[in-house]
Amino acid sequence: MAHVVAEPCVGCKFTDCVEVCPTNCFYETADRVVINPDECIDCTSCVPVCPVAAIFAEGDLPDQWKSYIASNRDLMAGATQITVKKEALGKGTPKCQPK
Numbered sequence: 001m002a003h004v005v006a007e008p009c010v011g012c013k014f015t016d017c018v019e020v021c022p023t024n025c026f027y028e029t030a031d032r033v034v035i036n037p038d039e040c041i042d043c044t045s046c047v048p049v050c051p052v053a054a055i056f057a058e059g060d061l062p063d064q065w066k067s068y069i070a071s072n073r074d075l076m077a078g079a080t081q082i083t084v085k086k087e088a089l090g091k092g093t094p095k096c097q098p099k
């Protein structure tokens with residue numbers, strides 16, 4: 001099992017999550033972050049800090065976002081490790097309003 005970043009992150013990419021992960025298993029692509037499923041220890045620290053509630057334990061993912069389990073793993077190939085918060089990609093856009 002691992003935690004998974006789902007659709008609410010896409011285009012928003014607040015990056016609060018990357019600073020609380022004890023195993024530094026967040027990686028970024030141009031429009032989102034993903035979690036390396038081989039490095040996540042399911043500590044849950046990242047879940048409450050995501051402003052748009054994008055992170056779920058694999059078993060808790062809503063049905064419409066189940067495909068993100070595979071896409072998190074697939075996107076790892078071209079992703080870069082991120083450990084320091086940066087300005088949100090979607091700051092101020094309607095989709096990225098904090099929940």
Ligand code: SF4
Nearest residue numbers: 009014015016017050
């Ligand atoms: S805090 Fe949430 S929106 Fe921000 S990068 Fe992490 S998963 Fe994406």
Ligand code: SF4
Nearest residue numbers: 021040041043044046
């Ligand atoms: S659950 Fe813990 S180990 Fe997994 S990505 Fe979130 S902070 Fe990192």
